Amino acid sequence: MNTIVQPRRRVQPIVNIDLGLRELPIFKKLSEEEMLNVELNSVVKNFSKRSVIYREGSRHSGLYCVLKGIVKVYKIGGNGKQQILKFAQKGDLIGYRSLLTNELACTSAKAYEDTVLYHIPQHIIMELFQQNWNFTHETMKFMCKELKESNMFITDIAQKSVRERAAEMLLILKDEFGVDKYNTLQITITREDLANMVGTVTESLIRVMSEFRNENLLELPGRKIVFRDIAKLKAIANI
Amino acid sequence: MNTIVQPRRRVQPIVNIDLGLRELPIFKKLSEEEMLNVELNSVVKNFSKRSVIYREGSRHSGLYCVLKGIVKVYKIGGNGKQQILKFAQKGDLIGYRSLLTNELACTSAKAYEDTVLYHIPQHIIMELFQQNWNFTHETMKFMCKELKESNMFITDIAQKSVRERAAEMLLILKDEFGVDKYNTLQITITREDLANMVGTVTESLIRVMSEFRNENLLELPGRKIVFRDIAKLKAIANI
DNA sequence: CGAACTGTTGAGAGGCTTCAAGCCTAGTGG
DNA sequence: CCACTAGGCTTGAAGCCTCTCAACAGTTCG
Numbered sequence: 001m002n003t004i005v006q007p008r009r010r011v012q013p014i015v016n017i018d019l020g021l022r023e024l025p026i027f028k029k030l031s032e033e034e035m036l037n038v039e040l041n042s043v044v045k046n047f048s049k050r051s052v053i054y055r056e057g058s059r060h061s062g063l064y065c066v067l068k069g070i071v072k073v074y075k076i077g078g079n080g081k082q083q084i085l086k087f088a089q090k091g092d093l094i095g096y097r098s099l100l101t102n103e104l105a106c107t108s109a110k111a112y113e114d115t116v117l118y119h120i121p122q123h124i125i126m127e128l129f130q131q132n133w134n135f136t137h138e139t140m141k142f143m144c145k146e147l148k149e150s151n152m153f154i155t156d157i158a159q160k161s162v163r164e165r166a167a168e169m170l171l172i173l174k175d176e177f178g179v180d181k182y183n184t185l186q187i188t189i190t191r192e193d194l195a196n197m198v199g200t201v202t203e204s205l206i207r208v209m210s211e212f213r214n215e216n217l218l219e220l221p222g223r224k225i226v227f228r229d230i231a232k233l234k235a236i237a238n239i
Numbered sequence: 240m241n242t243i244v245q246p247r248r249r250v251q252p253i254v255n256i257d258l259g260l261r262e263l264p265i266f267k268k269l270s271e272e273e274m275l276n277v278e279l280n281s282v283v284k285n286f287s288k289r290s291v292i293y294r295e296g297s298r299h300s301g302l303y304c305v306l307k308g309i310v311k312v313y314k315i316g317g318n319g320k321q322q323i324l325k326f327a328q329k330g331d332l333i334g335y336r337s338l339l340t341n342e343l344a345c346t347s348a349k350a351y352e353d354t355v356l357y358h359i360p361q362h363i364i365m366e367l368f369q370q371n372w373n374f375t376h377e378t379m380k381f382m383c384k385e386l387k388e389s390n391m392f393i394t395d396i397a398q399k400s401v402r403e404r405a406a407e408m409l410l411i412l413k414d415e416f417g418v419d420k421y422n423t424l425q426i427t428i429t430r431e432d433l434a435n436m437v438g439t440v441t442e443s444l445i446r447v448m449s450e451f452r453n454e455n456l457l458e459l460p461g462r463k464i465v466f467r468d469i470a471k472l473k474a475i476a477n478i
Numbered sequence: 479c480g481a482a483c484t485g486t487t488g489a490g491a492g493g494c495t496t497c498a499a500g501c502c503t504a505g506t507g508g
Numbered sequence: 509c510c511a512c513t514a515g516g517c518t519t520g521a522a523g524c525c526t527c528t529c530a531a532c533a534g535t536t537c538g
Contacts, residue, residue, distance in 0.1 A: 097383045103387075137339070144340045154324065154389065156316070157396050
């Protein structure tokens with residue numbers, strides 16, 4: 001039996017090639033030279049399901065870009081209850097806010113599935129911002145998208161009922177994560193987390209989901225969510 | 240009596256000098272040359288109290304910067320009810336989102352007092368973004384501030400009671416608009432609008448305000464709001 | 479000075495939360 | 509591979525918070 005450990009240096013570049021970085025909107029704006037410099041300085045990080053990526057109040061050394069998996073971004077309210085702000089997925093940026101303002105993180109992030117993130121150090125990102133307007137513009141557009149969604153969400157949560165918000169949130173999840181050929185939602189989410197997105201308690205969310213099931217708008221086999229009548233859900237959501 | 244109208248070309252630069260543009264954080268980052276180019280292409284616009292600055296769904300031809308007065312930025316919910324997202328004041332930027340994404344406005348804006356805005360056309364702003372990283376960075380920081388506030392607000396509105404949110408909103412208004420030596424809040428706001436900020440109906444907001452008055456936390460002479468016990472308000476707001 | 483708007487309070491209804499109890503199921507360890 | 513257990517899911521009952529509707533007082537402004 002050979003006990004000599006083989007060197008594994010060649011693994012790193014091979015991994016990079018498979019990441020498909022260049023296909024993400026944000027990286028498409030970089031020149032080949034810039035991209036190589038990013039790759040030279042960035043790290044691929046794996047997070048297993050449920051592991052914490054960062055916590056509210058921590059300091060970030062760079063920017064995360066989601067390559068694979070799903071990240072739950074949330075805030076903890078005064079009573080310890082989570083408010084989920086978004087589920088980030090492939091191509092989404094997280095942790096950019098505190099990078100730009102040099103403040104501490106105002107949200108927490110957790111891997112919702114086994115997740116692969118790309119961590120780009122702060123100085124590389126800031127360099128790119130200064131050099132490459134297209135890259136900066138793309139980032140700003142991403143920020144604008146989040147601002148728009150926040151504004152819509154504030155209005156909804158302030159004015160709509162739990163039933164309306166639940167219907168709307170299901171449709172948003174459908175848009176973001178898609179469905180398979182049986183109309184099964186392609187993210188597995190606990191009732192508690194769905195409640196934490198909608199901004200209610202688990203019991204209320206479950207009651208609304210049961211209503212939807214009884215009205216033949218959804219099927220709920222196990223933890224799956226199957227859409228049966230999207231038009232009616234849209235009508236309920238009032239969108 | 241001399242009926243010849245005197246030329247008034249000199250008025251324009253004199254007005255500009257008095258605007259104090261260079262003292263605003265956002266313009267401090269511009270070189271003298273850039274600032275002159277901005278001034279050459281921008282327009283000062285006056286809006287009288289209650290007049291509409293832009294509406295949800297309209298297209299913007301540039302960016303507004305508030306020079307004087309207060310602007311109410313809001314969304315109309317499905318039932319026609321306003322949700323106030325912010326009150327913008329001196330130095331704040333409005334309408335930048337649709338400028339960056341080329342989308343239609345997703346909010347409406349109204350002058351809450353007689354207001355002076357500085358309107359900078361889109362191409363000038365985009366040029367500055369490309370040329371001057373410090374200016375872009377300052378704008379991005381402004382966006383980050385709004386994102387952070389949005390996230391906090393979503394969490395609060397989803398988890399706190401009307402009483403807690405009302406206390407918090409009063410304290411936020413105090414921070415943003417200040418108080419005079421009698422602790423009188425330096426913005427006059429209707430109960431309805433306060434309710435539209437807090438995310439409740441007018442009657443509920445009034446009941447909470449009356450509670451605060453009965454508990455000697457506030458005085459409410461006419462439309463003024465006088466703070467009597469900020470520490471207790473903070474305790475109620477849970478911040 | 480009157481009309482229109484804003485502010486205030488009461489009563490009642492209903493949506494949502496809380497507390498409680500039991501079932502289900504997914505993942506772990508033997 | 510199965511049994512076990514912790515965590516997720518579900519429903520019921522009770523009560524509270526908030527909204528709705530209504531009536532009227534106060535204030536502002538043409």
